Amino acid sequence: MKLDTTPTADFSDEQKRYLEGFMSGMQVGRVGRAFAAGGAPAGGGAAPAEPSGPDAAAIKAQDKLTAAGKKLADQEKFKRELHPFDAYERLKDQARNNANPTPADNFRWRYYGIFWVAPAQTSYMARLRIPNGILKHWQMSGLADIAESCGGGYTHVTTRANFQIREIEPKNAVKLIEGVQDIGLCSRGAGADNIRNVTGTPTAGIDPQELLDTRPYAREWHYHILNDRSLFGLPRKFNVAFDGAGKIAALEETNDIAFTAVEVKDGHGVEPGVWFKLGLGGITGHKDFAKYSGIVVRPEDATSVADAIVRVFIEHGDRTNRNKARLKYVLDHMGHDGFLKLVEERLKTPFARVPAEALLPRPLSDRMAHIGVHKQKQAGLNWVGVALPVGKLTCEQMRGIAKIAQDLGDGEIRLTVWQNLLISGVRNESVALVTAAIAKLGLATEVSNVRAGLIACTGNAGCKFAASDTKRHAAAIGDWCDERINLDTPLNIHLTGCHHSCAQHYISDIGLIAAKVPGASEDDQVEGYHLFTGGGFGPDADIGQEVFHDVKAEDVPVRVEGLLKAYLANRASPEETFLTFSRRHDGESLRKLAEAEVTA
DSSP, X not given: OOOOOSOOSOOOHHHHHHHHHHHHHHHHHHHHHHHTXXXXXXXXXXXXXXXXXXXXXHHHHHHHHHHTTOOOOHHHHHHHHXXXXXXXXXXXXXXXXXXXXXXXXXXXXXXXXXXXXXXXXXXXXXXXXXGGGEEEHHHHHHHHXXXXXXXXXXXXXXXXXXXXXXXXXXXXHHHHHHHHHHTTOBOTXXXXXXXXXXXXXXXXXXXXXXXXXXXXXXXXXXXXXXXXXXXXXXXXXXXXXXXXXXXXXXXXXXXXXXXXXXXXXXXXXXXXXXXXXXXXXXXXXXXXXXXXXXXXXXXXXXXXXXXXXXXXXXXXXXXXXXXXXXXXXXXXXXXXXXXXXXXXXXXXXXXXXXXXXXXXXXXXXXXXXXXXXXXXXXXXXXXXXXXXXXXXXXXXXXXXXXXXXXXXXXXXXXXXXXXXXXXXXXXXXXXXXXXXXXHHTTOBSOOOHHHHTEEEOOOTXXXXXXXXXXXXXXXXXXXXXXXXXXXXXXXXXXXXXXXXXXXXXXXXXXXXXXXXXXXXXXXXXXXEEEEEEOOBOGGGOBOOEEEEEEEEGGGHHHHHHHHHHHHHHHOSSTTOOHHHHHHTSOHHHHHHHHHHHHHO
């Protein structure tokens, strides 16, 4: 029996949405019952034909699980019932009626890069695809227009060198998606079970110390994904990053696939020169960095290698438990060697492997290179790093940045994973004018070490998962500490709102994860955090240790102040970093030192 999902009576909009969701759920249930017999139709009959087309691999993976008696996650049923890319007319119909999405459609529309974020905001949030985080000045101006006409009049720069646009009413969803495409960008696949925005070294092509310009490799992988539907609908989201060994870290080791540029010495069985070192399984919210196993990949082969890895993941990823569906858990289950063997079989060639001693040390990153004026490899040119207030830009500021890049730079704006941006190609004689123009916009190119490394996710002001208002609390930390501490070394402070760890609190010098903590009484719950120290990335990669548990949000700035004062008072020498200092002490010792400083 075919289920009609179109309400026939004169119901209110809310009642119609309920009925649409109800009937959609009935259809999902019907599909689930069909899966129960290993893919055979409910009620008997002939087995279905062998899956074909671009979704075949995902369908076969689903069928294999249900044949083993396992139950698919609801999201897998949603994809099977109606693939998101086959439902665009449905999205357009909802836009015409300014209708909120059903739960199933809320998942589907993430394939177009839009997320329904109620109850935090009764609207959509959009994420884009900007390969290597680099866009043109006219694209920046165009995004400002879109954010103003379709959203809340501002954007957020994210920790994937990307933009978020917020407060998008349902009636503006299609207008936004198509408007972004009009300016040469897109949001396709920027959410749900897809390969997310492709990141790379933000100073690619202009960095005096880089080993490799990551732009062509990020771009090739970006378009490879967009033009192959079979690479959509993975078991879970997937991140890929390219590091060219530039001054600004790309945090590639926090991604599912990490391509890290390395220089291979002669005499180790492969052609000497620049290769990518391959890392797999990074997901720091689950306390894991990408693991490297001696594999090196020719840069020109990066796309084919990534493609093979993703396809093995499609076949073997968990589609029953969303909490265990990332690549890390496939690797944990079958082991890296077992997984890599399947990848080699798909590639039809073995990987090249070299010992650690075959690699020259990576040029060190500069933890302040994303802020201020820095010399490019091109004589007489500079990039200028602009500090943003925890990643936020108004539309007027976006237009101003675009104008500066057009008139006084090379016309490009480069986003970083540190929630800020660079204006590149600024001539020596134009530097003073650029920094003055940036200041006129209410932004800065010189900030304290505390503010330079202050990162925050959206928080509960715009995300239903977050337990605290992270951006507001991050700003409060900056305001409080700037008045009381003169920190003379780089520092990262990351605030994340939930276990998804979008702000990657575990890899920060000081990391805070939001939680509801005891208030004035045992029954009272208020916004707060658990505080960690000693996290790091790159050569210092490690997960931080907890120092304070259940700190009220209003007390967090004082706790951070205490830690920083304890560091300045007790460090072994002026050259000792906060990271080294914090790793010399256990959590209890750090807590006592910090408490002594703020009570002294």
